[in-house]
Amino acid sequence: MAKGLVWFRTDLRLDDNPALNAALNKCQEVLAIYIFSHSQWDAHNESNIKHEFLINNLIVLKESLEKLGIPLIAINTESYKTLPIDLSSFSSEQKIDHAFWNNEFGLNEINRDLASVEALKKKNIESSSFDDQVVYEPGFLKTGQGKPFSVFTPFKRRWIENFEMNFLDIEEPLELKKSSPIRSDISALKFVKNNSVNIDLWPAGEDAARDRLENFLQLKVKSYSESRNSPIIDGTSRISPYLALGILSPKRCILEGLKLNNFEFTSGNKGICKWIDEIVWREFYRNIMHSFPKVSKNLPFQDYTASIQWRHSKEELKAFYAGKTGFPIVDAGIRQMLSEGWMHNRLRMIVAMFFTKNMLHDWRLGEKFFMQHLIDGDFSSNNGGWQWSSSTGTDSAPYFRIFNPITQSQNFDPSGEFIKKFIPELKDIPIAQIHQPKDDLFLSADYPSPILDLKESRIRAIQAFKDAREESGI
Numbered sequence: 001m002a003k004g005l006v007w008f009r010t011d012l013r014l015d016d017n018p019a020l021n022a023a024l025n026k027c028q029e030v031l032a033i034y035i036f037s038h039s040q041w042d043a044h045n046e047s048n049i050k051h052e053f054l055i056n057n058l059i060v061l062k063e064s065l066e067k068l069g070i071p072l073i074a075i076n077t078e079s080y081k082t083l084p085i086d087l088s089s090f091s092s093e094q095k096i097d098h099a100f101w102n103n104e105f106g107l108n109e110i111n112r113d114l115a116s117v118e119a120l121k122k123k124n125i126e127s128s129s130f131d132d133q134v135v136y137e138p139g140f141l142k143t144g145q146g147k148p149f150s151v152f153t154p155f156k157r158r159w160i161e162n163f164e165m166n167f168l169d170i171e172e173p174l175e176l177k178k179s180s181p182i183r184s185d186i187s188a189l190k191f192v193k194n195n196s197v198n199i200d201l202w203p204a205g206e207d208a209a210r211d212r213l214e215n216f217l218q219l220k221v222k223s224y225s226e227s228r229n230s231p232i233i234d235g236t237s238r239i240s241p242y243l244a245l246g247i248l249s250p251k252r253c254i255l256e257g258l259k260l261n262n263f264e265f266t267s268g269n270k271g272i273c274k275w276i277d278e279i280v281w282r283e284f285y286r287n288i289m290h291s292f293p294k295v296s297k298n299l300p301f302q303d304y305t306a307s308i309q310w311r312h313s314k315e316e317l318k319a320f321y322a323g324k325t326g327f328p329i330v331d332a333g334i335r336q337m338l339s340e341g342w343m344h345n346r347l348r349m350i351v352a353m354f355f356t357k358n359m360l361h362d363w364r365l366g367e368k369f370f371m372q373h374l375i376d377g378d379f380s381s382n383n384g385g386w387q388w389s390s391s392t393g394t395d396s397a398p399y400f401r402i403f404n405p406i407t408q409s410q411n412f413d414p415s416g417e418f419i420k421k422f423i424p425e426l427k428d429i430p431i432a433q434i435h436q437p438k439d440d441l442f443l444s445a446d447y448p449s450p451i452l453d454l455k456e457s458r459i460r461a462i463q464a465f466k467d468a469r470e471e472s473g474i
């Protein structure tokens, strides 16, 4: 009688879970495992709020799996190096015949999985892996010259040209033939209470994720094109934390969106098309991570930018990390992340551009700061977003296109409501002055003076990029 093991990673759900379905299909008895490594979590700069969210979701997953007759067991391992041995020892102790998992595409994760296949093989245990995070396996779509795409628009065009509706076929979870007599045990997971973010903003579990998705699709998606750039309007889905841990699958999101739009990607409702575009951006950045491993090695996509002379000011960094730069829209964005674990996309761009251009600080420091605080921290999207904003990446903002945070603030938070929500010191400041730092006014409001001059810092950034280009002979 075949005994299967489903190794859960960033796919903490029953819906649209090909590894789980394959195990249920092939095996009479199935166990599930989650393997946590604290040092790996820290090495990847993952946040405390994401850790708390992970544990809450594992608790819900455990209950759902138990209803199917599948026990969930959590174990700890030292690092990705020790994981394959721990996985294979567990599997052989439990007399597993076949292990199943869904692929992750990071460089470390790929190496970990290759080593796991080998370790299992030594114990005569088969393994099978599946794709659940993407519609096309990363690297599958190629340009006319057979090269990986490095620009989003042609990538998306090819994505749509090759698309067939059956790519979104989602199997119903199957029935298990025999309940396992083993008891679930996830007590090995040490619960870390984050002290800054209210976790109630992020209810755990697939049902909560589906409610959020349905609510967004019913009430908000049709005006997404217009409202997605206003941080005070709750006009985006806020499903990124659920996608990051795989509580919800991207295929499910695309499918539910398409159902509302007569299965059209490019015509019909603008809001739905735009929203699906964003999910394809996520897939695009996974392709970049796969096809250009240098981005996983702390290197910029654009080689010449490696020689940019980044500044390093302890005072400026301290002000930035605390949301006290003296630029209200930047500070409001940072404070949103510190208090909610999430930041609106428009603000992520404004904040990242301010950090890398006006402050002229290394994008890798900003990338790390975001990972350490976001509940939706996702290596490829975060790296892609930071490299886009700093003009070091693929398909980036040109280096001379530098957002002016005051104009951005006037355009995207015209009433200053968002600023006032996150910067209570400014609640009595008249709208006319809310975007524009003014020393005397802001000092009296217990709000810091601006840490830099926008005009001068803009010129300094452009010069730094020009110098790097000259040095590389561009």
Ligand SMILES: Cc1cc2nc3c(=O)[nH]c(=O)nc-3n(C[C@H](O)[C@H](O)[C@H](O)COP(=O)(O)OP(=O)(O)OC[C@H]3O[C@@H](n4cnc5c(N)ncnc54)[C@H](O)[C@@H]3O)c2cc1C
Pocket: 228, 236, 237, 238, 239, 240, 241, 243, 244, 275, 278, 279, 281, 282, 283, 285, 343, 344, 345, 346, 348, 349, 352, 370, 374, 376, 377, 378, 379, 381, 382, 383, 384, 385, 386, 389
């Ligand atoms: C500097 C910077 C850092 C970022 N870091 C992350 C990160 O760590 N994790 C993360 O999930 N996203 C990141 N993003 C992308 C984007 O800001 C978030 O995905 C989005 O704000 C999540 O909110 P939402 O779920 O309401 O998005 P919606 O607007 O509802 O979009 C739906 C989904 O599409 C995907 N998506 C949307 N925009 C992007 C984008 N620009 N790039 C890639 N995928 C996108 C997300 O999975 C998102 O949940 C970053 C962007 C920037 C500029």
